């Protein structure tokens with residue numbers, strides 16, 4: 252099953268490679284990984300999307316907790332949470348396609364953030380499926396580039412991950 | 415006090431009470447060696463290869479429980495040390511490794527003797543640090559010692575660039591340290607402990623399975639007391655030998671791939687299994703699917719939550735310091751009004767007695783023409799009255815030492831169980847000898863393994879470390895040959911040892927005593943003579959039966975009960 256793990260870790264050189272090294276050394280899979288410092292500059296927040304049986308997810312969480320740089324680990328699947336991803340898509344937008352693409356972007360609440368005579372860059376955020384659906388909705392021959400950040404996740408309400 | 419980084423490093427070692435540093439100098443650590451030169455509290459042992467520096471620090475740590483310390487230079491010094499670090503990591507041995515690094519401004523420029531030490535060692539250390547600022551040095555070394563020895567122990571490396579060792583900073587050894595991300599548990603969950611005791615009391619076919627965690631956690635006394643009071647059978651893993659006394663009637667011998675018939679069958683057929691500081695390793699339980707049965711419930715005590723339910727699902731996990739948890743359990747057992755059903759327990763012991771009667775460790779003891787390797791270990795046990803610290807290398811000799819030397823105390827059996835590192839035995843023996851200068855230290859090895867770190871005979875000479883080397887010389891990579899015989903149709907591909915040195919002359923050339931023993935009748939007198947030479951290294955080259963195999967044997971990937979018991983099963 253797909254799980255979203257949310258981590259607080261020391262914002263130190265090498266912390267990221269300890270986490271990614273753990274995944275590769277133990278053969279766990281990473282669908283996406285995002286990381287950036289938090290409001291407390293000594294801490295980074297990481298979101299890892301991974302897949303595995305319950306046993307594997309349990310091992311992953313335990314192994315992550317064992318890393319000295321990891322302060323806390325949450326499996327967001329254990330509660331209500333919000334997942335968002337940012338995507339930038341550069342599309343070929345010429346002639347009558349320009350209107351059609353803009354309409355599709357509007358439906359998905361996307362924003363056009365760069366316009367040239369022949370191209371648009373569309374910015375879109377949302378859960379993964381929404382971004383996937385958008386890519387399916389526009390003619391694939393129009394797509395020139397896509398850049399996705401990978402998911403970031405956060406627990407809802409009073410479910411708070413901090414030290 | 416204003417000191418250089420090098421002086422700070424040595425001061426920190428003094429503050430930590432470090433007796434010995436095992437090391438080898440080089441460009442990147444010259445300032446640190448300079449600081450060593452100017453003091454005499456921390457003694458340096460100059461090994462002949464960095465692998466041996468780490469193994470020796472490891473042997474020291476295994477023998478006395480305190481972190482071992484190694485010091486190596488950048489680049490090749492570090493890469494040579496990696497085998498030692500990985501060996502310690504696999505067996506959870508507390509070590510602090512200090513490595514030199516190229517100066518900070520040169521890092522990343524492919525400087526002379528630069529390697530990415532933190533990157534290379536990351537997968538085989540508990541943690542590592544690159545110290546870029548001399549102001550952080552003392553607190554980092556303090557953290558390294560704390561991390562190495564607390565929780566589930568392990569090696570920790572501190573990489574110190576040359577310029578950092580030269581720079582000056584105010585030195586004060588921090589009294590406390592805080593690591594918000596590292597808080598190893600100590601006390602076990604009391605509800606779980608209660609459940610565990612109840613389960614143990616209701617057992618009809620109980621079994622206690624003890625691993626290296628019980629040795630590392632100093633839990634031997636508590637364990638022995640509890641097991642004796644319960645009257646239950648007990649087995650130790652290769653890493654756990656000595657945690658429960660080897661001569662005790664409730665001890666069923668070692669279990670696993672080369673474990674005894676009775677230990678393996680009792681493991682498989684138990685209805686309640688208490689695992690203490692063990693990790694259900696593939697060499698111990700064989701195939702986990704085969705091991706699994708609905709009828710067995712498992713209680714698992716370990717300090718590392720990630721060891722629990724890793725290979726085998728357990729019913730009652732207890733995370734905590736083993737000795738603390740056992741103490742809690744003991745209180746409940748003492749207060750318990752229920753007792754295990756005596757009739758069921760008696761029937762279980764009768765069953766175990768039948769398995770024992772197979773006498774699975776029998777061998778041709780009467781043979782008077784060729785030395786049986788097992789007999790050398792048995793005689794070694796007699797001659798040293800079971801009191802030696804025994805180190806070993808890797809192969810058949812290791813298994814025979816584990817099977818036939820009965821360890822009654824923890825920390826007397828020192829071997830590379832997890833990584834299986836040939837070359838470990840001799841340097842580990844040096845470390846153990848330094849930890850206990852008065853102890854008898856024997857290294858049981860093979861003619862192939864000993865050659866992987868044989869240069870350390872020179873270190874033994876320099877520091878008067880009178881270890882006794884028991885070389886079970888079968889002129890083969892014996893364990894490899896055994897697998898080839900049993901699993902690869904007798905095709906002995908590259909498993910012979912040709913062009914062996916004359917070990918007697920070799921020992922003599924290093925300034926030691928060498929002996930060659932060819933006849934069974936000479937085994938015991940030779941051992942007596944050698945061990946009487948208290949202050950000498952004696953290299954005993956026993957010419958043993960070339961075709962002897964280690965039994966019982968569970969082939970890799972098979973079930974624990976699918977044992978080959980002797981040549982007749984091949």
Ligand SMILES: Cc1ncc(C[n+]2csc(CCOP(=O)(O)OP(=O)(O)O)c2C)c(N)n1
Pocket residue numbers: 807808809810811812834835836837859860861862863864886888890891892893894
């Ligand atoms: C560094 C290293 N290389 C290879 C091996 C694989 N290996 C395991 S046992 C063994 C043979 C050891 O021969 P010897 O030391 O003579 O011991 P014996 O089995 O004959 O008692 C080998 C090559 C290993 N364990 N370690």
